[in-house]
Amino acid sequence: MDKRVERKYLPQFVYGGIDGSITTLAVIAGATGAVLNSAVILILGFANLIADGFSMGVSNYLSSKSRQDLYTNHKHDAIRPLKNGAATFISFIIIGIIPLLPFIFAFFIPFFEANKFWSSIIFTGIALLIVGAIKGEITQKHRIKSAIETLVVGGIAAALAFLVGYLLRGLA
Numbered sequence: 001m002d003k004r005v006e007r008k009y010l011p012q013f014v015y016g017g018i019d020g021s022i023t024t025l026a027v028i029a030g031a032t033g034a035v036l037n038s039a040v041i042l043i044l045g046f047a048n049l050i051a052d053g054f055s056m057g058v059s060n061y062l063s064s065k066s067r068q069d070l071y072t073n074h075k076h077d078a079i080r081p082l083k084n085g086a087a088t089f090i091s092f093i094i095i096g097i098i099p100l101l102p103f104i105f106a107f108f109i110p111f112f113e114a115n116k117f118w119s120s121i122i123f124t125g126i127a128l129l130i131v132g133a134i135k136g137e138i139t140q141k142h143r144i145k146s147a148i149e150t151l152v153v154g155g156i157a158a159a160l161a162f163l164v165g166y167l168l169r170g171l172a
Contacts, residue, residue: 007138008077009083009087010135010138010139012060012088012091013087013131013134014091014131014134014135015056015060015091016053016057016088016089016090016096017092017095017096017127017131018095018128018132018150018153018154019052019092020052020056020091020092020095020096020097021095021096021098021099021124021127021128022124022128022154022158023048023052023096023157024049024096024097024100024124025120025121025124025154025157025158025161026160026161027041027044027045027048027161028041028044028045028103028117029117029158029159029161029162030165031044031045031165032165033161033162033163033165033166033167033169034166034169034171036165038103041103042100042104045099046100049092049093049096052096053089053092053093054089056088057085057086057088057089057090058085059085060081060084060085060088060089061081061082061084061085061086062081062085063084064079064080064081064084064085065081067079068081095127095131098124099120099124100120101120101123102115102116102117102123103116105119121158124154124158125154125155128147128153128154129147129150132148132149132150133146133147135150
């Protein structure tokens, strides 16, 4: 892939991918903390994946379009609002579905039925490490430091969501 394209769409890839995986895992963690069943977790997870992914993609599009309109009379790199929004949405969906995979696999593979939540955490952790490492590689920063930073942010979000679900579990 062309290095200019990698750099140009890196913010959308990182933003969409990290937010997709973190928010989806946060929904799963909160629902697990509240002791909700797998069907509810899948419904909430997919609702988050589609609605939040669409919202982020459209928000990125509108933001890019506003920036493009603002700088119409100035010489700047071409801003492509539709491509920016699409990159965010696609990254959100592709990486954001990773935390849901163990819940889907649980229908077909007995191992995942007993280990859905922990498998989801592991899958998401790996995804966050990879996205963080890619971010570090393209920005020419330390890949391991970037990967760990991304993992820590995701872990904190999931822990907070689990805590909220756990504290509010009696409402379900």
